Amino acid sequence: MQGDGGVLFLSGVGEVTVAVAHDGLSFQPLHLDVSSSCWSSITMQPKLQSKLQFSDVYAVEHLDVGPVCGPWNTRTVVQGKRNTEMNRFVVHAITRSRKQPSPWVPCEYMFGHKDLETCKTWAEHISGCINKEQDRPKNLMVFVHPLCGKGRGCKNWEMVAPLFERAKVKTKVIFTERAGHAYATLASLSDKELKKFDGVIAVGGDGLFNEILNGLLSTRHKNSYPPTPEGCRYFGSNYKCQEYTNNGVSNNMATGDDVNVLSGNLNTPDDHEPLLSTAQSTGLDISSSNQVPFVSFPNNWFRLGIIPSGSTDAIVLSTTGERDPVTSALLIILGRRISLDIAQVVRWKSSPTAEVLPTVRYAASFAGYGFYGEVIRESENYRWMGPARYDFSGTMVFLKHRWLTVTSELLWYLPINLFSLKVNNF
Numbered sequence: 001m002q003g004d005g006g007v008l009f010l011s012g013v014g015e016v017t018v019a020v021a022h023d024g025l026s027f028q029p030l031h032l033d034v035s036s037s038c039w040s041s042i043t044m045q046p047k048l049q050s051k052l053q054f055s056d057v058y059a060v061e062h063l064d065v066g067p068v069c070g071p072w073n074t075r076t077v078v079q080g081k082r083n084t085e086m087n088r089f090v091v092h093a094i095t096r097s098r099k100q101p102s103p104w105v106p107c108e109y110m111f112g113h114k115d116l117e118t119c120k121t122w123a124e125h126i127s128g129c130i131n132k133e134q135d136r137p138k139n140l141m142v143f144v145h146p147l148c149g150k151g152r153g154c155k156n157w158e159m160v161a162p163l164f165e166r167a168k169v170k171t172k173v174i175f176t177e178r179a180g181h182a183y184a185t186l187a188s189l190s191d192k193e194l195k196k197f198d199g200v201i202a203v204g205g206d207g208l209f210n211e212i213l214n215g216l217l218s219t220r221h222k223n224s225y226p227p228t229p230e231g232c233r234y235f236g237s238n239y240k241c242q243e244y245t246n247n248g249v250s251n252n253m254a255t256g257d258d259v260n261v262l263s264g265n266l267n268t269p270d271d272h273e274p275l276l277s278t279a280q281s282t283g284l285d286i287s288s289s290n291q292v293p294f295v296s297f298p299n300n301w302f303r304l305g306i307i308p309s310g311s312t313d314a315i316v317l318s319t320t321g322e323r324d325p326v327t328s329a330l331l332i333i334l335g336r337r338i339s340l341d342i343a344q345v346v347r348w349k350s351s352p353t354a355e356v357l358p359t360v361r362y363a364a365s366f367a368g369y370g371f372y373g374e375v376i377r378e379s380e381n382y383r384w385m386g387p388a389r390y391d392f393s394g395t396m397v398f399l400k401h402r403w404l405t406v407t408s409e410l411l412w413y414l415p416i417n418l419f420s421l422k423v424n425n426f
């Protein structure tokens with residue numbers, strides 16, 4: 001490598017002059033009769049580009065001596081069609097898929113050179129450039145729901161895990177064993193532990209994501225509660241309701257007791273919600289359950305991500321727009337983000353001591369009540385049916401024909417950052 005470029009052998013193209021700019025690489029075939037069709041005539045793998053942005057590169061690997069292909073343009077004889085043995089390194093990037101169902105797929109630019117040191121220098125230089133890319137995660141906590149959707153949670157994780165490994169993103173993987181596992185793990189995780197991670201990934205559907213969201217925010221989102229609706233007065237004094245901020249605490253700092261009061265409240269029997277059963281072990285080393293949180297949300301560093309594997313995947317469809325595990329994994333690794341509005345829903349309920357206490361939920365993308373809530377609750381009894389359970393339980397609930405009277409009011413929205421798609425190259 002000399003200065004800002006040099007000559008390398010690019011697999012499928014032949015000898016190229018490689019120029020390095022601050023934002024990427026560009027390649028120019030050295031022999032002009034290796035025509036531009038070389039870039040587009042490749043049908044065996046995703047199309048290579050004559051320019052490569054560092055923001056699209058997720059890994060660089062040095063390889064041993066081995067074969068590098070000649071030009072794929074079979075009409076040319078310049079470099080020959082045979083493989084040539086040389087020192088190699090591979091630049092792993094993402095590209096739009098031409099043939100596969102995934103909108104984004106990994107693609108490889110394999111470079112070769114007869115000199116080992118030249119190869120090493122190039123690989124190190126490109127690695128250095130991609131390490132300067134901001135906002136990429138280094139350490140992620142991953143929850144995999146084995147029974148989500150059509151039962152593809154584990155398979156989807158197995159499919160994308162090598163991408164994280166190649167990009168040197170560390171992952172702590174937890175396979176959920178029951179409803180509420182992800183919620184309990186995150187809600188009780190010490191902030192010191194949480195700070196070791198750059199984000200949390202759900203390999204599952206909307207329900208698992210919702211557990212993660214609630215587990216993270218339940219003790220760490222600090223804001224005054226939204227104004228109480230008129231109806232609250234029926235349970236007690238409105239003033240009393242307003243006194244609480246999130247975590248069941250007043251404007252003063254949280255105490256362990258306050259947090260426990262709310263946790264107890266979350267688990268009242270009339271909730272019947274799987275995401276809030278927190279009694280069993282979480283599988284993580286929790287240092288303190290009475291912690292005073294110092295990680296608070298919203299913040300700019302912590303990210304959430306979804307590898308879509310559920311029955312409906314509504315949140316992924318409203319972020320990346322694609323229900324594709326590989327696309328999501330690549331966008332997560334590259335640190336692409338989009339902001340997602342989160343709604344906080346507070347229900348005021350009277351406790352056995354007649355005190356009015358808040359029950360708090362967070363929702364992304366959509367929140368349901370009444371018919372929708374009943375369908376979701378009913379459908380959990382038929383998980384073995386797969387996604388068809390929603391049609392079945394929808395019919396069942398419809399036939400029950402229950403009436404509910406509801407008044408609703410939009411309270412407020414909190415934007416938090418999510419991993420996902422930045423509209424770029426689309």
Ligand SMILES: Nc1ncnc2c1ncn2[C@@H]1O[C@H](COP(=O)(O)OP(=O)(O)OP(=O)(O)O)[C@@H](O)[C@H]1O
Pocket residue numbers: 145146147148149150176177178179180181203204205206207208209211274275309310311312313314
């Ligand atoms: N190991 C488990 N066994 C039983 N239930 C689980 C387990 N892990 C998580 N759950 C619960 O299953 C619920 C649904 O999971 P998830 O959202 O991943 O799949 P889905 O319902 O098929 O997808 P979608 O929500 O997109 O329709 C979650 O709310 C979670 O509480």
